[in-house]
Amino acid sequence: MKQRLISIGVMPLFLLLIGISILLVGCERAHQQAGILPTAPAKQAHALIGSSNDSGVTGMAVFTQNGDQITLTAEIQGASPGLHAIHIHANGDCSAPDGTSAGGHWNPTGVAHGKWGEGEFHLGDIGNITVEEDGTGSITLTTDLWEIGTGSDIDVVGKGIIVHADADDFTSQPSGAAGARIGCGVIVLAE
Numbered sequence: 001m002k003q004r005l006i007s008i009g010v011m012p013l014f015l016l017l018i019g020i021s022i023l024l025v026g027c028e029r030a031h032q033q034a035g036i037l038p039t040a041p042a043k044q045a046h047a048l049i050g051s052s053n054d055s056g057v058t059g060m061a062v063f064t065q066n067g068d069q070i071t072l073t074a075e076i077q078g079a080s081p082g083l084h085a086i087h088i089h090a091n092g093d094c095s096a097p098d099g100t101s102a103g104g105h106w107n108p109t110g111v112a113h114g115k116w117g118e119g120e121f122h123l124g125d126i127g128n129i130t131v132e133e134d135g136t137g138s139i140t141l142t143t144d145l146w147e148i149g150t151g152s153d154i155d156v157v158g159k160g161i162i163v164h165a166d167a168d169d170f171t172s173q174p175s176g177a178a179g180a181r182i183g184c185g186v187i188v189l190a191e
């Protein structure tokens with residue numbers, strides 16, 4: 001009987017301790033996100049986008065890591081208004097004037113081309129940038145499917161960013177029928 005009372009008495013205390021632990025972990029994460037507690041310096045990579053096929057398109061893509069999430073922000077200038085596909089291609093090589101040196105879509109998982117977040121899609125299938133009348137446009141994507149500077153199969157460093165003349169239809173294989181390459185950049189680790 002006494003034994004039983006002790007068991008009943010200990011259980012709520014045990015649950016309370018678990019509850020407090022969860023709260024503390026939650027607070028620590030919140031504080032890290034708020035920048036109150038020190039975290040590892042955010043890893044960054046970027047690509048300076050230059051013109052391919054004499055398009056006059058330029059831009060910048062920045063990859064920033066926070067925990068296991070990587071946020072890409074890409075901005076372009078000098079493009080025609082409307083939708084332009086933007087992808088990560090397999091090679092960080094923009095030496096060809098038409099951008100073909102960047103190779104095909106970066107596809108380390110060996111799946112079909114598609115739309116980001118829906119069914120099968122290449123890890124390079126960022127999507128379409130909407131370009132305004134002034135020729136500028138931007139796109140942001142946050143994911144835990146990439147890494148920065150790890151040298152693994154899913155490391156974006158050393159790959160290429162390609163901007164296309166047309167929109168990605170998310171269906172046509174192997175690259176969404178996005179047309180000519182009008183911008184190209186090599187993704188490098190930021191020091």
Ligand SMILES: [Cu+2]
Nearest residue numbers: 086087162164
């Ligand atoms: Cu592409």
Ligand SMILES: [Zn+2]
Nearest residue numbers: 105113122125
């Ligand atoms: Zn693709």
